[in-house]
Every structure is written in C-alpha cells, then in structure tokens.
Amino acid sequence: MNAALPFRDLSPDAPRVRVTLDGAPLDLPDGANLAAALLAAGVGSFRATPVSGAPRGPFCMMGACFDCLIEVDGVTRQACMMQVGAGLTLSRPMGKVAE
Numbered sequence: 001m002n003a004a005l006p007f008r009d010l011s012p013d014a015p016r017v018r019v020t021l022d023g024a025p026l027d028l029p030d031g032a033n034l035a036a037a038l039l040a041a042g043v044g045s046f047r048a049t050p051v052s053g054a055p056r057g058p059f060c061m062m063g064a065c066f067d068c069l070i071e072v073d074g075v076t077r078q079a080c081m082m083q084v085g086a087g088l089t090l091s092r093p094m095g096k097v098a099e
C-alpha cells in the first residue's frame, strides 16, 4: 500500500468488512465505493496494462475510462461502479502478456 497517496478516508468510524487483495486481508468501509475505498486504503495501482505493463488506477470515477479495472471474485469489473461488500476477493492483473 502507498501511504503517500493524496486520498483519505472521510468516514474512518464507518463499519468495516474484510476483503482480500492479492491474498492479503484488507478492511474497507461496508457499502463504500470500491475504487474510492481502495484509494483511501493506499492502493494506487489496480492493474498493469497487458501490453506495456504500465500501472493503472482510477481516473474518471464514473465508469467511462476503464482504468479502474480489477478482478472481483474472478471477474474483471470496474471498481468505481461497485460497492464494498464482505468477503470480496480482489486481485490485480499485473504484468505484460507473454508474446
């Protein structure tokens, strides 16, 4: 996690639920926007592009750019279009696709 990101949790006392991110436990605010919750938790990169391997993270926060793609329970989803829920299994596709 990157504690240097300029995002902060606006509801630090909100009830938390446990999810996993790349196999590590992470407690996020229940019902919060998933992309915003991950950014506030210090997660800046949600995936790497399959061509160059460049890191990507949320940009528009309204479902237009697709830079927030992340795997949720094995399905690639837009994190900015989802809510945090207990037990989500999140993984970040990282790295270039072999040629």
Ligand code: FES
Pocket: 035, 057, 058, 059, 060, 061, 062, 063, 064, 065, 066, 067, 068, 069, 078, 079, 080, 081
């Ligand atoms: S941040 Fe742009 S689609 Fe999610």
